Amino acid sequence: MIEHTEVTTEGLTAHVVSGREELLAVLKRAAAEPDFLARLSQDPHQALKEYYSLTPAEKAALASGDIRRIEAWVGKLDRELATWLWSRLSQEKW
Numbered sequence: 001m002i003e004h005t006e007v008t009t010e011g012l013t014a015h016v017v018s019g020r021e022e023l024l025a026v027l028k029r030a031a032a033e034p035d036f037l038a039r040l041s042q043d044p045h046q047a048l049k050e051y052y053s054l055t056p057a058e059k060a061a062l063a064s065g066d067i068r069r070i071e072a073w074v075g076k077l078d079r080e081l082a083t084w085l086w087s088r089l090s091q092e093k094w
Contacts, residue, residue, distance in 0.1 A: 027082070031080045064088070
């Protein structure tokens with residue numbers, strides 16, 4: 001996972017998002033936005049394209065609903081954040 005760092009180039013500062021932050025952002029969005037949840041269900045790899053800082057392993061874990069792996073990276077998820085993962089597992093799409 002990418003660690004949180006500040007990148008400075010000629011006076012410009014950019015925030016680099018950590019993998020943990022990005023994973024949590026996806027899970028929060030899936031819990032809050034039914035349209036995004038539907039896109040994740042239909043084509044998770046396409047829905048996750050805008051999350052460019054996620055590693056291939058992180059995207060694969062989100063796409064498959066791998067709760068154990070995601071919780072190993074971000075910590076125990078509450079019910080709201082686990083919404084997408086439980087939804088994905090109940091679909092039996094692999």
